[in-house]
Amino acid sequence: MAITPEMLLSGWRGRRFLLEYAAAADLPLAAAVMSAGYELDPARDDTVVSFFGSGHREPGPRATPEAVASLLAGLRLPALDQGTALSTLAQAVRAARYWQEPDGEDLLAATPVVRAALERVAAHVAGSATVDWWSAPLAREDQHAVIWDGRTSGATATVAERLTWWRAEVVDEERRAQTDRPSDPTAPFSGTWWSAPPSDLTHTSRGLGPHGPVGLRLVEDDMGWERAVTHRVAVPAGARVLEVDGPEAWAALCREYPLEVTAQKRHDWYSTTGRVGRWALPDWAAVAAVHDAVHLTPAAYLVAAGTAIPVDDGVASVIAGWNPDETYWLIDTVQPEGAGTEWVLDDEDWVAPGV
Incomplete structure (x- = not known):
């Protein structure tokens, strides 16, 4: 649409x-x-x-x-x-x-x-x-990963292992937050505010010709990077890609694969939305059993990022820390390939000197 x-x-x-x-x-x-x-x-x-x-x-x-x-x-x-x-x-x-x-x-x-x-x-x-x-849905023939400032892309664990650890960390943080953090959402407390899958999973975006992959430019809470290498990524034929194309799709994810995060998110998400109530995010470990990747369209981002998205009675969620057009891969077979293209930040624009 x-x-x-x-x-x-x-x-x-x-x-x-x-x-x-x-x-x-x-x-x-x-x-x-x-x-x-x-x-x-x-x-x-x-x-x-x-x-x-x-x-x-x-x-x-x-x-x-x-x-x-x-x-x-x-x-x-x-x-x-x-x-x-x-x-x-x-x-x-x-x-x-x-x-x-x-x-x-x-x-x-x-x-x-x-x-x-x-x-x-x-x-x-x-x-x-x-x-x-x-x-538009995922550009299957034109996906690129961005590696910032000399960082490596080598995985130290399988996706399944990483998602298992992630879920255990979230569950443990929720348990500790229930006793260690104030229940008043207006209290001056901050914790983990993002709801995207683990950042060390392969994540990609489409290319836009001479402008390069959009992942070079569309970055929330960036770290002031000035150099990057982009790598083309091959999307497997038949990859099961879930499209988050609006708030309804995000709400459906949270309903089908719920993970309660009220105690750990309530302060940050109250600050950004003004909502008081229970909070959830998708259980990415469970999502990975059914889908190979999840793509957030820019349209969905512009409509829904930072808003309180109703999920069920008394439960809502927030799309946070997920860049527009970014796809997170929940399988091991999608990895950056080749030597890549070097980019440098020149007067607030990314350029590829060798191209």
């Missing part, structure tokens, strides 16, 4: 993409977004500060959501090319945070007046063929 304007407007990351895309096209709008976002940021005057001039912190002009909406209304929207779509999506991905409240610009995009003003932007983006791949 093609992505729609309503889908882009319904999620935190989708709205942030629209706001970033619009602001990149107009300097006065970008300044207003920064100012209004700063005013709304929960960490304002604490960890977030505003700088003006040559490094001097000053109050500066105040912008409001109404001012941002007015500028959006008069904005001439440029054509959306693949490079712009990728760089803007990367900004929205980097801004994701699941261990505290949404930041000021996320909150700005969610205000009724700005959200309404973004409807025109959403229609413009959804109508572009550039974003067709956002709702």
Whole structure:
């Protein structure tokens, strides 16, 4: 199903993409977004500060959501090319945070007046063929793994062993959290906030021609990497790939393969969603008995990442720490191949000097 304007407007990351895309096209709008976002940021005057001039912190002009909406209304929207779509999506991905409240610009995009003003932007983006791949299934003939900054990709255990250990770790953490952590979700406590499969499993993404694999750019909570090697990965014929193409698919995963994580997730996931209640995530060890891989479409990410997804009565889940278009492989036969292609970060863009 093609992505729609309503889908882009319904999620935190989708709205942030629209706001970033619009602001990149107009300097006065970008300044207003920064100012209004700063005013709304929960960490304002604490960890977030505003700088003006040559490094001097000053109050500066105040912008409001109404001012941002007015500028959006008069904005001439440029054509959306693949490079712009990728760089803007990367900004929205980097801004994701699941261990505290949404930041000021996320909150700005969610205000009724700005959200309404973004409807025109959403229609413009959804109508572009550039974003067709956002709702596409796994690109079976074009998958690539990214190895960051000289790290190795060699596995030290089988996938089955790793998933068995992972499940035991989650169950043990839940047991300890039930007694060691406060039951009040508003208590200032943080733990493991992600819900993706173990990060040491092979995970891949599609390539986009000269832009390279999207996994180079679409990275949540990145570590500031400046070098990487990408390897093509062969997808076995008949591989059983589960498509997470929306919140309903994630909820179904959690219902069919439930793993309760309320005590260990309640503080972080309350902070990011405001929801109080029980939490679950998919039991990836059980999923691996039926599926060879799980692919998260960018459309599903933009709609659902960071939201409280209803699973059953009183139970919800969060997609967190899983990058758009990323596929996690639950079998041993999918591994990076060949010498790979070297990439370096050059002025905020990834380039392959030898290509």
